[in-house]
Amino acid sequence: MYRYDDFDAAFLAERNAQFRAQVERRIDGSLTEDEFKPLRLMNGLYLQLHAYMLRVAIPYGSLDSVKMRKLAELAEKWDKGYGHFTTRQNIQYNWPKLPDVPDMLDSLAEVGMHAIQTSGNTIRNVTSDHFAGAAADEIADPRPYAELIRQWSTDHPEFQFLPRKFKIAITGSPNDRAVTRAHDIGLRMVERDGEPGFEVIVGGGLGRTPMIGKVIRDFLPEGELLPYLEAIVHVYNRYGRRDNKYKARIKITVHEAGLETIRDEVEEAFVQTRADFEGVDERVIARIRERFVTPDFVAGGAEALEEAKADPVFRAWADTNLADHKHPDYAIVTVSLKAHGQTPGDATAEQMRVLADLAERYGHDELRISHQQNVILPHVRKADLATVHAELKRAGLATANVGLASDIIACPGMDYCALATARSIPVATQLAERIDTLRIEHEVGPLQIKISGCINACGHHHVGHIGILGLDRAGVENYQITLGGDATETAAIGERAGPGFAYDEIVPAVERLMLAYLEHRTDEGEGFLETYRRLGAAPFKEALYGPEKRKDAA
Amino acid sequence: MPRPFSPKIVTANDLIEGDVVYLTADDRWSRSHSEAELLEDEAHATIRLLDAERQQNRIVGAYLADAKAGPNGPEPVHFREAFRSRGPSNYAHGKQVAAGHQ
Numbered sequence: 001m002y003r004y005d006d007f008d009a010a011f012l013a014e015r016n017a018q019f020r021a022q023v024e025r026r027i028d029g030s031l032t033e034d035e036f037k038p039l040r041l042m043n044g045l046y047l048q049l050h051a052y053m054l055r056v057a058i059p060y061g062s063l064d065s066v067k068m069r070k071l072a073e074l075a076e077k078w079d080k081g082y083g084h085f086t087t088r089q090n091i092q093y094n095w096p097k098l099p100d101v102p103d104m105l106d107s108l109a110e111v112g113m114h115a116i117q118t119s120g121n122t123i124r125n126v127t128s129d130h131f132a133g134a135a136a137d138e139i140a141d142p143r144p145y146a147e148l149i150r151q152w153s154t155d156h157p158e159f160q161f162l163p164r165k166f167k168i169a170i171t172g173s174p175n176d177r178a179v180t181r182a183h184d185i186g187l188r189m190v191e192r193d194g195e196p197g198f199e200v201i202v203g204g205g206l207g208r209t210p211m212i213g214k215v216i217r218d219f220l221p222e223g224e225l226l227p228y229l230e231a232i233v234h235v236y237n238r239y240g241r242r243d244n245k246y247k248a249r250i251k252i253t254v255h256e257a258g259l260e261t262i263r264d265e266v267e268e269a270f271v272q273t274r275a276d277f278e279g280v281d282e283r284v285i286a287r288i289r290e291r292f293v294t295p296d297f298v299a300g301g302a303e304a305l306e307e308a309k310a311d312p313v314f315r316a317w318a319d320t321n322l323a324d325h326k327h328p329d330y331a332i333v334t335v336s337l338k339a340h341g342q343t344p345g346d347a348t349a350e351q352m353r354v355l356a357d358l359a360e361r362y363g364h365d366e367l368r369i370s371h372q373q374n375v376i377l378p379h380v381r382k383a384d385l386a387t388v389h390a391e392l393k394r395a396g397l398a399t400a401n402v403g404l405a406s407d408i409i410a411c412p413g414m415d416y417c418a419l420a421t422a423r424s425i426p427v428a429t430q431l432a433e434r435i436d437t438l439r440i441e442h443e444v445g446p447l448q449i450k451i452s453g454c455i456n457a458c459g460h461h462h463v464g465h466i467g468i469l470g471l472d473r474a475g476v477e478n479y480q481i482t483l484g485g486d487a488t489e490t491a492a493i494g495e496r497a498g499p500g501f502a503y504d505e506i507v508p509a510v511e512r513l514m515l516a517y518l519e520h521r522t523d524e525g526e527g528f529l530e531t532y533r534r535l536g537a538a539p540f541k542e543a544l545y546g547p548e549k550r551k552d553a554a
Numbered sequence: 555m556p557r558p559f560s561p562k563i564v565t566a567n568d569l570i571e572g573d574v575v576y577l578t579a580d581d582r583w584s585r586s587h588s589e590a591e592l593l594e595d596e597a598h599a600t601i602r603l604l605d606a607e608r609q610q611n612r613i614v615g616a617y618l619a620d621a622k623a624g625p626n627g628p629e630p631v632h633f634r635e636a637f638r639s640r641g642p643s644n645y646a647h648g649k650q651v652a653a654g655h656q
Contacts, residue, residue: 096572097572098572099570426644
């Protein structure tokens with residue numbers, strides 16, 4: 001965990017004092033909403049359908065027990081006792097009142113947290129692999145680089161008014177768990193001649209015009225990261241379209257100008273930025289590394305895991321919710337926030353405290369939030385897994401479904417979001433309940449269902465194996481299905497299956513897709529995506545629309 | 555031929571609480587959709603929206619939303635306005651608590 005210094009604390013205190021004064025002036029009428037809106041957005045405060053919403057940054061999804069308890073405190077004191085973890089590893093509070101928000105921000109600052117650059121046309125919270133620092137397949141921990149990017153991008157004067165928002169994701173593993181190919185910039189750590197560096201991917205993004213990012217540099221030495229990033233954002237800032245909101249993201253800039261042109265421009269700018277940095281970033285990252293406290297792993301006790309598997313409930317959970325740790329006597333625990341029928345990504349204050357306690361007692365005081373809206377205990381001794389599982393069970397947090405059909409990503413949709421065109425949460429909860437009733441998901445195996453309540457695609461539907469997009473069709477909720485999306489290092493945008501389904505038809509439609517997969521797969525070893533890639537859309541369209549409709553839809 | 559004017563209400567969000575409010579005929583901001591003034595004349599609707607927009611220190615983002623007359627007052631036409639008048643569907647939070655909706 002990175003420890004913040006006095007500079008960070010002073011910066012936050014000053015920023016919060018400014019915002020407190022701005023809120024006071026809005027309430028006493030000195031500021032109009034037009035004047036106040038950009039100020040509140042700079043501090044993560046939105047106005048949604050039913051209330052204000054405060055989006056708090058969780059830098060690269062990493063936090064400790066003190067921070068998690070603070071999130072619980074906010075949920076209880078100023079919200080309705082829960083918080084919503086998002087697909088960008090942040091947390092959102094759905095019910096704050098305007099006069100309370102400065103107090104919430106001061107309270108967050110006590111533990112070094114804030115809501116800065118969680119909105120607006122700036123570089124947003126840097127996201128990362130939620131297994132960072134723990135994964136067995138990792139080349140190096142990406143979080144020091146993520147922290148470097150956080151410090152560089154926070155209040156960067158050149159990048160406060162970009163053409164549009166800008167999202168960076170970073171992973172230290174060849175297996176991409178951070179969806180790097182669907183970000184404005186994706187950074188994937190690779191090795192060349194034994195030296196770590198980055199594959200730099202640019203121009204990915206979902207939303208209205210989904211695009212898979214393109215490799216602009218196949219190997220960037222780690223010491224040149226910041227000047228290269230600055231060169232990219234500099235070129236984007238200059239050429240990005242400000243005339244049309246829907247064409248303002250860097251993916252459009254890259255698409256319209258062509259990758260070669262953008263690459264040439266970036267390399268030219270890079271000559272200057274590299275000279276300007278004078279190696280300062282290399283000194284900063286050395287200091288960041290010193291401030292990252294790495295756990296002292298305790299050897300032994302691994303045999304306890306096999307013994308605990310005598311309990312079938314534990315065994316089912318261990319099969320789905322554990323991942324390989326770089327230390328042989330440890331495991332990575334993913335705590336599902338997807339209990340069947342519950343809102344994906346929501347945790348109560350009580351659950352947050354249980355997670356904080358478990359992290360403190362059994363997890364080297366570390367927690368992560370995944371873009372899949374689950375919570376990770378990255379470092380748990382195999383000897384402690386049975387105890388951790390029992391405690392999670394008591395808190396309603398032991399659902400054994402990570403990576404399965406009911407581990408659904410869903411944006412808040414029209415239950416909260418002012419931009420939404422349809423609801424997504426009840427589709428997710430009803431689908432998960434149906435899957436549970438059918439007792440089908442362990443047989444179906446790994447399946448990613450992702451639901452967005454509008455074209456902006458916060459629910460990542462384009463890269464779901466099964467994607468669901470909620471739309472408003474002539475005043476009625478309608479749900480479009482995409483098939484074959486992939487969020488990993490083999491990223492792909494799903495293809496539209498055909499006409500959409502009504503609100504009460506969408507759950508049965510997805511059920512038919514799962515049954516069609518079971519019917520057509522070669523054996524248990526062939527996953528949904530592989531079957532789709534082998535056979536194409538035809539058998540799935542038939543399952544959705546029947547033989548007649550399939551012809552119309554084709 | 556111009557399209558016939560469909561009835562509207564003026565709605566916004568409260569500045570302090572952020573929740574949904576409706577402009578009433580007697581110039582109050584009500585939390586209840588059924589208390590909204592149903593605006594059946596286009597010119598009058600435009601004036602009422604201007605009245606609302608002048609109240610910057612009380613509300614945010616006033617707009618005209620389609621509505622229809624019902625036995626207990628105006629009712630929402632579009633599902634978005636129906637959700638705004640009730641609250642989210644995943645928890646019994648928001649207006650539905652006070653109004654006794656399911």
